[in-house]
Amino acid sequence: MNFDTFNLHPSVMAGVHALGYSVPTPIQLQAIPPIMLGRDVIGLAQTGTGKTAAFVLPILHHLRQNPRGCVRALIISPTRELAEQTCEVINKLGSKVNLQSVAVYGGVSMEQQNRGLRNGAEIVVACPGRLLDHLWKGTISLSELEILVIDEADRMFDMGFLPDIRNILTCIMNKRQTLLFSATMPAGIRRLVREILHDPVTVQIDRTMPAKTVSHALYPVQQHLKTNLLKELLNKTKTNSVLVFTRTKHRAQRVAQQLVRSGYRVTSLQGNLSQNQRQAALTGFRNGSIKILVATDIAARGIDVLSISHVINYDMPESTDDYIHRIGRTGRVEKNGEALTFVTNADNGKIRALEQLLDTPLERMTLQGFDYTRPAPDRQPQQRAVRRQGIRQRN
Numbered sequence: 001m002n003f004d005t006f007n008l009h010p011s012v013m014a015g016v017h018a019l020g021y022s023v024p025t026p027i028q029l030q031a032i033p034p035i036m037l038g039r040d041v042i043g044l045a046q047t048g049t050g051k052t053a054a055f056v057l058p059i060l061h062h063l064r065q066n067p068r069g070c071v072r073a074l075i076i077s078p079t080r081e082l083a084e085q086t087c088e089v090i091n092k093l094g095s096k097v098n099l100q101s102v103a104v105y106g107g108v109s110m111e112q113q114n115r116g117l118r119n120g121a122e123i124v125v126a127c128p129g130r131l132l133d134h135l136w137k138g139t140i141s142l143s144e145l146e147i148l149v150i151d152e153a154d155r156m157f158d159m160g161f162l163p164d165i166r167n168i169l170t171c172i173m174n175k176r177q178t179l180l181f182s183a184t185m186p187a188g189i190r191r192l193v194r195e196i197l198h199d200p201v202t203v204q205i206d207r208t209m210p211a212k213t214v215s216h217a218l219y220p221v222q223q224h225l226k227t228n229l230l231k232e233l234l235n236k237t238k239t240n241s242v243l244v245f246t247r248t249k250h251r252a253q254r255v256a257q258q259l260v261r262s263g264y265r266v267t268s269l270q271g272n273l274s275q276n277q278r279q280a281a282l283t284g285f286r287n288g289s290i291k292i293l294v295a296t297d298i299a300a301r302g303i304d305v306l307s308i309s310h311v312i313n314y315d316m317p318e319s320t321d322d323y324i325h326r327i328g329r330t331g332r333v334e335k336n337g338e339a340l341t342f343v344t345n346a347d348n349g350k351i352r353a354l355e356q357l358l359d360t361p362l363e364r365m366t367l368q369g370f371d372y373t374r375p376a377p378d379r380q381p382q383q384r385a386v387r388r389q390g391i392r393q394r395n
Contacts, residue, residue: 015093025050069120109273109353128164240309247315266292
């Protein structure tokens with residue numbers, strides 16, 4: 001089975017060949033035919049399964065038949081990075097198709113996006129908040145929309161975007177084809193599916209397991225020793241590029257700052273950064289000028305760097321799905337990778353769930369020479385100093 005089976009237009013197939021695609025992934029094999037028939041589709045698949053091309057290729061095939069110079073396809077994405085990555089896939093696959101696309105997200109000036117829209121963009125990839133800004137200002141019209149894609153719907157739900165999506169839907173009055181992709185189907189997403197999809201075809205891909213080229217290890221450690229352990233591991237381990245995951249954006253920022261003070265080439269990727277800062281962090285990590293990137297799960301959507309040799313979970317991920325997504329960033333294209341996870345006693349339940357998923361016990365590691373008995377720093381003197389300072393200011 002190859003891409004010729006789908007009978008895509010030669011201009012679209014040119015992009016397929018240019019990217020070296022040969023055999024469709026399972027989600028592409030099952031989703032592309034009903035999408036090309038105009039059916040509404042629910043695609044249940046994780047990030048990294050090839051789902052972006054699964055909806056981009058039929059969109060390009062459909063829209064190239066009758067270009068109109070207005071917005072005819074809208075793809076809603078949860079993060080700026082994923083929006084940029086999706087737009088990049090559209091441009092590469094559609095390099096021989098005469099269609100304009102534009103990415104729309106917050107943190108940057110609206111004027112550049114307005115120019116892309118005025119130039120006749122037919123495909124818009126947008127984050128919900130900035131899309132609503134454009135709709136309310138009248139700089140985007142959805143009156144000619146033919147295809148709507150809601151990508152990573154469960155992540156949208158987690159990030160609180162469901163009310164925004166409902167507001168966007170009130171601006172789409174005409175009949176359209178709707179495609180919804182999600183790794184899981186929480187109750188809120190199921191309700192949305194019932195409301196906005198018409199007689200949908202459901203395509204479900206089994207959970208993608210970690211690549212066999214990735215090794216897994218757990219490092220039991222107390223919470224206050226994690227940063228010191230991270231530094232020692234980086235000192236004693238031969239690495240290429242390293243992706244470190246934390247649970248919160250504040251922790252990502254703090255860990256990155258502590259590593260910088262220790263002389264590492266490191267930056268963070270988290271929600272408090274401006275778009276220019278986020279783009280600079282990604283660019284430096286991709287070109288190798290920055291060797292360590294500390295990121296949150298949400299900010300890390302869209303990271304696709306083949307040189308990542310290690311993924312280090314500074315914090316245990318909340319779910320097994322998040323674990324698979326995180327460590328899927330290493331061991332790519334038959335390269336070996338290592339997934340190292342710091343765990344505390346509070347993570348025992350998550351460890352059991354992960355070992356059940358992987359169907360194997362994970363090795364518990366200790367780093368030779370590291371002092372695991374060091375007590376937590378005494379914060380009381382610092383807290384008393386802060387209280388005294390507050391009293392002086394009030395007086």
